[in-house]
Amino acid sequence: xxxxxxxxxxxxxxxxxxxxxxxxxxxxxxxxxxxxxxxxxxxxxxxxxxxxxxxxxxxxxxxxxxxxxxxxxxxxxxxxxxxxxxxxxxxxxxxxxxxxxxxxxxxxxxxxxxxxxxxxxxxxxxxxxxxxxxxxxxxxxxxxxxxxxxxxxxxxxxxxxxxxxxxxxxxxxxxxxxxxxxxxxxxxxxxxxxxxxxxxxxxxxxxxxxxxxxxxxxxxxxxxxxxxxxxxxxxxxxxxxxxxxxxxxxxxxxxxxxxxxxxxxxxxxxxxxxxxxxxxxxxxxxxxxxxxxxxxxxxxxxxxxxxxxxxxxxxxxxxxxxxxxxxxxxxxxxxxxxxxxxxxxxxxxxxxxxxxxxxxxxxxxxxxxxxxxxxxxxxxxxxxxxxxxxxxxxxxxxxxx
Amino acid sequence: xxxxxxxxxxxxxxxxxxxxxxxxxxxxxxxxxxxxxxxxxxxxxxxxxxxxxxxxxxxxxxxxxxxxxxxxxxxxxxxxxxxxxxxxxxxxxxxxxxxxxxxxxxxxxxxxxxxxxxxxxxxxxxxxxxxxxxxxxxxxxxxxxxxxxxxxxxxxxxxxxxxxxxxxxxxxxxxxxxxxxxxxxxxxxxxxxxxxxxxxxxxxxxxxxxxxxxxxxxxxxxxxxxxxxxxxxxxxxxxxxxxxxxxxxxxxxxxxxxxxxxxxxxxxxxxxxxxxxxxxxxxxxxxxxxxx
Numbered sequence: 077x078x079x080x081x082x083x084x085x086x087x088x089x090x091x092x093x094x095x096x097x098x099x100x101x102x103x104x105x106x107x108x109x110x111x112x113x114x115x116x117x118x119x120x121x122x123x124x125x126x127x128x129x130x131x132x133x134x135x136x137x138x139x140x141x142x143x144x145x146x147x148x149x150x151x152x153x154x155x156x157x158x159x160x161x162x163x164x165x166x167x168x169x170x171x172x173x174x175x176x177x178x179x180x181x182x183x184x185x186x187x188x189x190x191x192x193x194x195x196x197x198x199x200x201x202x203x204x205x206x207x208x209x210x211x212x213x214x215x216x217x218x219x220x221x222x223x224x225x226x227x228x229x230x231x232x233x234x235x236x237x238x239x240x241x242x243x244x245x246x247x248x249x250x251x252x253x254x255x256x257x258x259x260x261x262x263x264x265x266x267x268x269x270x271x272x273x274x275x276x277x278x279x280x281x282x283x284x285x286x287x288x289x290x291x292x293x294x295x296x297x298x299x300x301x302x303x304x305x306x307x308x309x310x311x312x313x314x315x316x317x318x319x320x321x322x323x324x325x326x327x328x329x330x331x332x333x334x335x336x337x338x339x340x341x342x343x344x345x346x347x348x349x350x351x352x353x354x355x356x357x358x359x360x361x362x363x364x365x366x367x368x369x370x371x372x373x374x375x376x377x378x379x380x381x382x383x384x385x386x387x388x389x390x391x392x393x394x395x396x397x398x399x400x401x402x403x404x405x406x407x408x409x410x411x412x413x414x415x416x417x418x419x420x421x422x423x424x425x426x427x428x429x430x431x432x433x434x435x436x437x438x439x440x441x442x443x444x445x446x447x448x449x450x451x452x453x454x455x456x457x458x459x460x461x462x463x464x465x466x467x468x469x470x471x472x473x474x475x476x477x
Numbered sequence: 478x479x480x481x482x483x484x485x486x487x488x489x490x491x492x493x494x495x496x497x498x499x500x501x502x503x504x505x506x507x508x509x510x511x512x513x514x515x516x517x518x519x520x521x522x523x524x525x526x527x528x529x530x531x532x533x534x535x536x537x538x539x540x541x542x543x544x545x546x547x548x549x550x551x552x553x554x555x556x557x558x559x560x561x562x563x564x565x566x567x568x569x570x571x572x573x574x575x576x577x578x579x580x581x582x583x584x585x586x587x588x589x590x591x592x593x594x595x596x597x598x599x600x601x602x603x604x605x606x607x608x609x610x611x612x613x614x615x616x617x618x619x620x621x622x623x624x625x626x627x628x629x630x631x632x633x634x635x636x637x638x639x640x641x642x643x644x645x646x647x648x649x650x651x652x653x654x655x656x657x658x659x660x661x662x663x664x665x666x667x668x669x670x671x672x673x674x675x676x677x678x679x680x681x682x683x684x685x686x687x688x689x690x691x692x693x694x695x696x697x698x699x700x701x702x703x704x705x706x707x708x709x710x711x712x713x714x715x716x717x718x719x720x721x722x723x724x725x726x727x728x729x730x731x732x733x734x735x736x737x738x739x740x741x742x743x744x745x746x747x748x749x750x751x752x753x754x755x756x757x758x759x760x761x762x763x764x765x766x767x768x769x
Contacts, residue, residue: 187563187695188561188563188693189514189560189561189563197693197697225561226561226562226563228564228566228695231565231566232500232501232504232564232565233500233504253695253696254696254697254699254711255697255698255699257699257702257709264702264704264728264731264732264735265731265735266731266732266734266736269700270698270699272697272698272699273692273697273698273700276692276693276698277692277698280518280519280520280521280692280693364734365731365734412695412696412697412714413714413715414695414696414714417714
């Protein structure tokens with residue numbers, strides 16, 4: 077992305093030019109400006125001297141205020157070839173915007189009722205307002221992209237069916253949506269949710285600070301969230317917004333959390349109690365098979381026996397119980413196995429990610445491409461968008477050959 | 478988009494909706510289900526399909542009004558549209574010639590088992606249907622079941638119709654009388670567990686159709702996890718049909734009960750209040766204007 081370019085425009089005060097410059101390369105500026113993990117800020121040369129340039133905040137500013145009232149329709153030369161994009165998450169949206177600009181007739185297939193994927197159903201409203209997301213998606217629709225909802229790949233139609241319908245290329249960006257199950261006794265008790273389920277329920281109900289919707293599922297007064305990633309933090313911050321007492325427990329130290337430090341500070345300010353270096357051992361339940369607490373053990377760095385490296389080891393005799401009425405487990409995701417089952421020709425790795433050619437992004441089937449988290453299993457938003465953009469280039473190469 | 482073409486009340490709070498959904502009607506096979514969300518922002522609920530008409534593109538849903546979302550679905554009139562129907566979901570059941578097949582169902586399960594009975598009959602099996610119901614009034618689709626099974630036996634808990642007893646009692650009698658090759662069970666957890674314990678003893682292959690709570694029905698939430706043969710599987714993508722002898726019913730029962738105890742919490746008690754307060758605010762506002 078041309079960061080110096082748009083920052084220069086911003087300095088000149090030319091907001092709309094800055095917006096145009098960003099939009100040329102990134103179709104989701106307002107979303108990125110809010111939730112990007114900002115690798116550019118960590119790599120900034122000013123990092124050592126003082127604070128880095130807040131590229132993310134600048135992008136958000138340009139996207140929010142530089143957007144023209146009436147979006148200009150871009151003129152593109154139609155190539156008359158149809159491309160199907162399965163999944164409307166960040167990778168799918170980025171790829172379809174690029175493909176549409178190149179003149180292909182793109183149709184996005186989305187399983188849920190509205191496009192957006194993880195942006196709509198995985199990330200709570202307080203991080204991405206739905207109005208902003210709708211605006212971005214409308215811009216992509218204005219490029220001539222068709223969006224078909226309530227379409228579940230493999231079930232409503234298979235990859236082979238799509239090929240029969242005349243799609244010259246098919247891009248699978250189905251993401252990694254299935255929770256990684258935790259091997260912990262007691263995960264089947266009432267009041268135990270996986271992070272995806274919790275966020276899904278919250279997002280479907282459109283619960284935010286302003287809405288009067290009340291969650292139609294149990295969130296006890298004391299919530300314990302297990303995990304240290306963005307999903308865990310989102311779950312914790314969403315529970316705080318219901319007025320619950322939230323504890324976030326994780327194995328690592330606070331500095332090793334896989335979130336932006338800024339985000340962690342926001343969580344702390346909102347009143348989340350962080351409990352680093354704690355590993356859950358068992359989930360305890362009362363006589364109704366409802367969660368009553370989590371048995372944990374403290375962890376600490378200790379010298380491993382074989383090597384000199386310091387490793388996280390449980391501290392002996394440090395077991396203790398945290399009282400809880402709801403436990404949310406958010407320790408990771410993996411891709412959905414349904415596409416693998418319904419498309420036997422597709423080659424997959426044991427962890428259910430789709431195998432692709434590293435140069436062309438093509439899967440084992442000719443004309444079927446894949447990108448995003450379904451290939452990399454887990455990664456930040458920017459990576460998904462970047463891989464969506466590069467796969468769009470690859471599809472263009474394949475179709476013009 | 479998904480227009481309701483016909484609506485019928487079958488029994489106490491059990492309703493049947495005929496919905497136009499050509500894409501799903503073309504594809505769906507016995508054993509699969511759809512996920513329905515009546516209005517924007519509602520939960521998605523898994524519902525089985527009882528009847529399909531691929532030519533007209535119509536699917537028939539049968540459901541019992543038990544919760545908020547099914548209640549809302551039940552109030553939709555003919556010619557209204559359902560916000561979203563996603564499907565077909567789940568793995569279609571493997572139907573082949575087995576010989577004598579017994580299909581056991583209780584409650585709404587007797588609607589879910591109808592397409593399966595038909596499919597087994599079509600594959601050349603002799604199908605014996607057993608329906609268990611609370612009373613005569615809660616009995617569903619009796620005529621259709623009689624037409625699709627070679628023989629239908631009915632038991633009611635209070636003895637108001639046919640014979641008094643449980644569905645499992647009839648199964649035990651039939652197994653004592655003749656050779657049964659296969660048993661299929663849909664219904665309450667207790668019934669399915671009793672059937673599986675019995676057939677395991679008699680070494681009859683059994684399949685059960687589980688109805689766990691689902692949120693998105695695509696495997697994203699992990700809410701429908703069940704333990705089958707020691708492994709945790711998701712009923713929405715690997716089921717909902719499983720080998721009855723491998724299902725851990727104790728695990729399943731705990732998961733099912735987990736959502737029944739919603740009333741314990743105060744966030745449930747307030748459920749009906751937002752609407753009331755909204756209308757209250759509106760009337761107050763309007764009366765204020767009128768007074769001026």
